[in-house]
Amino acid sequence: MSASYERSTLAPALSDHARRLRGAPVPRGGHPLPDSARTPRPRGPGPRHSEACARVKDVLRSLLDTPRADPEAALVATGVRDRTVLRAAATLDHPDEPAARALGRLLVRTGTTLVGVAAGIGLLSVLGEPEDVPYLRDLGMLDGLDSAAVEALAPLDPQAAATVGLAHGARETGLRALADALVSGRTSDLRALVVGVRAESPRDVGPGRARWIAEATRLPALLRAHPRDPELLAQAVLLLTRMTSRRDYAIALLRYGDARDLYEAITARVAGEAPATGLDRRARLLSLALDLHSGASHLLDWPPGRREQVLGALLAAVGEPTEPDTEPDTEADADPRTRRRAAWIRATAPRLRAITAPAEPCPVSRLRIEVAVADPGDPDAVETRFLVDGRPFVPWAFGPGPGDVPERTLDTGALRAGDEPREVRLAEAYCSEGCCGALYVTVRREGRYVVWGDWSRPGAPRGLPDLPVLRFDADAYDTEVARAEQDRGWSWPARDTARLIARGLRERPELLARWDLRQGWTGTDFGDPDTTVITYDDLPPTAGGAPDVQPRQYVWLLPDDGTPPEQRAAAALRRFAEEDPRRYPEPAR
Incomplete structure (x- = not known):
């Protein structure tokens, strides 16, 4: 009986299998593979990832140095899983690029197994050319090959890459209809398909999927083709706003090649018109302006002065905070979410105008620290943003997540430069530090300077830029940190209550220690920002206690009752x- 890797020569090529399915609606998870595509792995524990990658690279180098009739068999014989083979091939260093490209094409077009095709896609992710797009697109519709195909297609044909991504991930009915139309090529009414996508919920359309919709439909051109279509404009604004969100493992906006063009297309529609009406549109235009000022949108390749012009046009379209749909007397009967959004517009628009168009021109400071609060209608992180020489630092230095919360960076005095160097966390990954890392800097005072250096990004993905040592005039630095710490104009009552309670517990640790408890996280509820959340834990067991007993966490919720924050915090x-805090809430776990 022949070995398993030899049987693949009798099986159909996956590219032929995919081509026969071209245009058919893609089921969730992708079109099924032939049974022969998945090769059995050897029993027992496999090699470490680094060892497995090295093994595959050795095989690939040998195939390039000494071509064989059946290169796929040698790859299957390694027993390494297809994902590891893909990574190894994508990072292969070989001087003969034409030979590596030819091997990649051979494996992609004739491979019969996931392992062989994955190796080919990995090679073409670096060396692919336009003629490879049809093969990669077809293979991307198969189960297990979508993410690899998207990565390989992205630099060659972003529209094809986005179509593959949407075909696999669409759940919502409108998004599913758009994906099926893109796959089949039946896009005669693309405008209706885009408008039909329900993108209000980030669960249906997150930042990455919003980017795919824009790429797959060539959204800027579509918007210009329908210059008087308010529904399409509203959808374009929503999708661009979603791309600015940090609720993802990467910054979708900076991966979208036409991001600046979409900003321009939207600005051309709103510039010169009467200020927008309706909370949705006003809030989203304000979100775009805020991101242009201190978020990732600032980092796009803007011509000199153009970013400021676009930002000004968006703020003009938002209008003044006295417009009727944000007046308090019209909100009396509104739901809490509507009231919060109206209050956010009234607070954020004037602050942003004052920062971006000061009454007196002033030079750009070396360091500016700001707190950005996202639209309450599309909840996102409250983050501390750092502008160095006028440019946002965290989106450039750390893609997986936003700047840390001000309660950690500002309320604790962490950024102050003292006699001893201090390590400070500036940003955390969207998922968590333990998953995808964080950004740390060591702050130290050196004579008349404050220095940020000894950068650390534990757990962060590869490919991030090298970070420079930053030097700030010490007096200017101290002044800016003090200003940022004292600026509470961004906050709201429930958040102020949380800050005062957290500060009180830090200053009086005995309040919890007497009950054998320790301070946890204090802030506001993500889904209900008008509720203060206080957490605290049982102290861990002592050396003589039971080590397998996990400390319990308690969560105390304080809805805003209109009492001033100082009174609520004091109470x-x-x-x-006076009372055992275990009696207030139910244990969180």
Whole structure:
């Protein structure tokens, strides 16, 4: 009986299998593979990832140095899984690029197994050319090959890459209809398909999927083709706003090659018109302006002065905060979410105008620290943003997540430069630090300078830029940190209450220690920003205790009742002093 890797020569090529399915709606997860495509792996524990990659690279180099009739068999014989083979091939260093490209094409076009085709896609992800697009697009519709095909297609044909991504990930009915139309090529009414996507929920259309929709439909051109279509404009604004969100493992906006063009197409529609009406449109235009000022949109390749012009046009379209749909007397009967959004517009628009168009021209400071609060209608992180020489630092230095919360960076005095060097976390990954890392800097004072250096990004993905040592005039630095710490104009009552309670517990640790508890996280509820959240934990067991007993966490919720934050915080701290805090809430775990 022949070995398993030899049987593949009797099986159909995956590219032929995919071509026969071209244009058919892609089921969730992709078109099924032939049974012969998945090769059995050897029993027992496999090699470490680094060892497996090295093994595959050795095989690929030998195939390039000494071509064989059946290169796929040698790859299958390694027993390495297809994902590892893909990574190894994508990072292969070989001087003969034409030979590597030819091997990649051979494997992509004739390969019969996931392992062989994955190796070919990995090679073409670096060396591919336009003629490879049809093969990669077809293979991307198969189960297990979508992410590899998207990565290989992205630099060659972003529209094809986006179509593959949407075909596999669409769940919502409108998005599914758009994906099926793109796959089949039946896009005669592309405008209706785009408008039909329900993108209000990030669960259906997150930042990455919003980018795919824009890429697959060539959204800027589509918007210009329908210059008087308010529904399409609203959808374009929503999709661009979603791309600015940091609720993803990478910054979708900076991966979207036409991001600046979409900004321009939207600005051309709103510039010169009467200010927008309706909370949705006003809030989203303000979100775009805020990101242009201190978010990732600032980093796009803007011609000199153009970013400022676009930002000004967006703020003009938002209008003044006295417009009727944000007046308090029209909100009396509105739901809490509507009231929060109206209040956010009233607070954020004037602050942004004052920062971006000061009454007196002033030079750009070396460091500016700002707190950005996202639209409450599309909840996102409250983050501390750092502008160095006028440019946002965290989106450039750390893609997986936003700047840290101000309660950590500002309220604790972490950024102050003292006599001893201090390591400070500036940003955390969208998922968590333990998953995709964080950005740390060591702050130290050197004579008349404050220095940011000894950068650390534990757990962060590869490919991030090298970070420079930053030097700030010490007096200017101290002044800016003090200003940022004292600026509470971005906050709201429930957040102020949380800050005062957290500060009180830091200053009086005995309030919790007397109950054998320790301070946890204090902030506002993500889904209900008007509720203060206080968490605290049982102290871990002592050396003589039971080591397998996990400390319990408790969560105390304080809805905003209209009482001033100072009074609410004082009342909470008094209760900690007088009553066992375990009695207030239910344990979180």
